Amino acid sequence: MRKPVDTSRQPYPIEIVSHERVYDRHLKVDELHLRHGLFRGGMTPLISREVVGRGDAVCVMPYDPVRDEVVLAEQFRTSALLNGDRAWMTEIVAGLIEEGESLEQVALREMKEESGLEPVGPLIFVNTVYATPGFCSERYHLFCAPVDAGKAGGVHGLGEEAEDIRVFALPFADAFARWEAGEIPNPPATFALLWLALHRDKLRRNWADPRGLRP
Incomplete structure (x- = not known):
């Protein structure tokens, strides 16, 4: 089972709106919709990111x-x-x-x-x-x-x-x-x-x- 993302130790705020596994074979693909803090202050608009994983x-x-x-x-x-x-x-x-x-x-x-x-x-x-x-x-x-x-x-x-x-x-x-x-x-x-x-x-x-x- 996919673990929830821990954002508590990050240096800037992160708001994860959704996190879904969209592909699950040898490679895993997760799709996240999120906002994160900006260096100049404030937050990004809602953005979509895909992450490929297979372990370390x-x-x-x-x-x-x-x-x-x-x-x-x-x-x-x-x-x-x-x-x-x-x-x-x-x-x-x-x-x-x-x-x-x-x-x-x-x-x-x-x-x-x-x-x-x-x-x-x-x-x-x-x-x-x-x-x-x-x-x-x-x-x-x-x-x-x-x-x-x-x-x-x-x-x-x-x-x-x-x-x-x-x-x-x-x-x-x-x-x-x-x-x-x-x-x-x-x-x-x-x-x-x-x-x-x-x-x-x-x-x-x-x-x-x-x-x-x-x-």
């Missing part, structure tokens, strides 16, 4: 701090096909959260299913970001996981989900160059590569405290 996802960048390599995955994406772009996209490990799972449990499950790898040290939580907040409620919970990239390779994924995922390792510098060249147009991979660019030197010295926050 956990994304993992497997990184080998010894080899300075990242592990990436390539798989078919229909959305890229519809846009006329390369349909086989380079990404990182990712999967939807199932009921009752913690973020860390999802990260470990998806690493095993999609890459065949297990972390050799503690997972590092990076951040939580919205996928496309203009119309989608999905959030990405991003982690970085230490791995032995020498074990990366092959084709992985669940047959019952028609997954066909080619896994490969790349030196970080090569992966970042591919991203700069526009060859990795994937948001979670983008966030992970940029985060690694900021923190990988510290990661290689001290995995337990890559941000240098501890005294």
